Amino acid sequence: MKTYQTSLGFFEQAIAAPSMKAALEAWGADSNLFHQGAAKESRDPDIIAATMAKPGVVLKRPVGTDGPFGENADLPKTLGEEGRKRAALKRAGRKPAGRKAKKSSAQSATADDRKAAEAYERERRSRERAEAKEEAARQKQRERRQRAVDKAQGALDKAREEHTQRAAALRAEIEKIQARLNAEEAGWNETREKLKAALRRAGD
16 A cells, blocks of 8 residues: 545545545546646655555645645635535535546546557567567578588588598509509519629620
8 A cells, every 4th residue: 555645626635545536536536636736645644644544535735835644624714614615516516537547547547558559569569570570580590500510511511521532543653653662673683693703704
């Protein structure tokens, strides 16, 4: 429960209520006085104590005074006799309208709540669609990157395999050439020794 305070006509009014909406209904307001700046949550400890002692009851005091709030309050003394009569007639004439205003305020508040809920639901759906669209775009981007990575990896793997095959072929050729070179060296050594021997015999 919180204490709310407003000024309506010749009186200041205060009430301990669970919400601003409940306070407006209790005051019979036909518009949102809080949004208009004509009502507020009270911080006065004396007013809070008085309303908390009678939660849900509208307490009053004459406008322009700082006396205690009560269930019944006299008109401001500065009104004069004619002003008092007009105020009394005004209050008497507003009683049915007050009940109507309460009903109208409740209906208006319900309509406002419904509109707010519909607006929130539209915003939620719009946000979900936007998030789904963004996620789909991110997924496509991830898939494109993955395809590019797979393609580059495939090209690397193919080039490595071709290099391995060419290197193996070259090593095989080197081994063949080395074998031929070794055979050539062996044949040359044999031929050289024979020729040297023939040369020595010829010198003898």
